Amino acid sequence: MGIISMPNLPQKRVRTVILSSQAPEALVENINRRGIDIITVDPCCDIPSPVASHADMLINHLNKNRIIVYSSIFESISDKLQSIGFEVIKGNLTLKTTYPFDIAYNALRIGRFIFCLKEYTERELLNYCETNEIKIVPVKQGYAKCSVCIVDEQSIITSDLGIATQAEKNGITALLIRSGYINLPGYEYGFIGGCCCKLSKDIIGFTGDIKLHPDYVNIKEFLLYRGIKDAALCEGTLNDIGSIIPLIEE
Secondary structure (H helix, E strand, O other): OOEEEOOOOOOOOOEEEEEOOOOOOHHHHHHHOOOOOEEEOOOOOOOOOOOOHHHHEEEEEEEOOOOEEHHHHHHHHHHHHHHHOOOOEEEEOOOOOOOOOOOOOOOOEOOOOOEEOOOHHOHHHHHHHEEEEEEEEHHHHHHHHOEEEEEOOEEEOOOOOHHHHHHHHHHEEEEEEOOOOOOOOOOOOHHHHHHHHEOOEEEEEEEHHHOOOOOOHHHHHHHOOOOEEEEOOOOOOOOEOOOOOEEEOO
């Protein structure tokens, strides 16, 4: 087993993930049944309570064994990440409860690109990208990571037109779906990226039944064309839990 070298894009079966400590019990049990270990994210009082433990709000896997963690949760999680081989970087920017001051870590890494609302993104994250030839693609959507289901290095699914447009300009094919139909308590709706994770090169797991989404036929076709199957990690409507971030693979 080893660290997934390209963030969000495992090539083998995933064996360790990181996700919210407030994720539904049924979801956690089903992930464990797949032989996947879980590192949980404790709630952070600096951001709104519905997303206080969302991994994509507080953590960003930079590349290979480098991962950046928000300062407020650093002590509670850094030892766990170091124990599986990560070099953990403590972020410097202080998060706040109002948008866009809560999105510093919610940048979307896909291949050699990172999509983010640059002005409000953690400087340490941007510095890493600038010094490692990772192209920074500015978008207006601050919640870039949770807005996108990463299919492969050249393909994404999103309901955000701005991200889809910028992705296409950079050679990444984007399937644009309708907004909504994803639960996120405290908000009108959640986002597709917040309710999924690649479990292997050819499987994407969803925190609910993706078949209930009105665009499922298009989603299924988009995935199958790329040799990828969808898997329900629990029953019912999709739930935005702040992404499931894959870290270790076979």
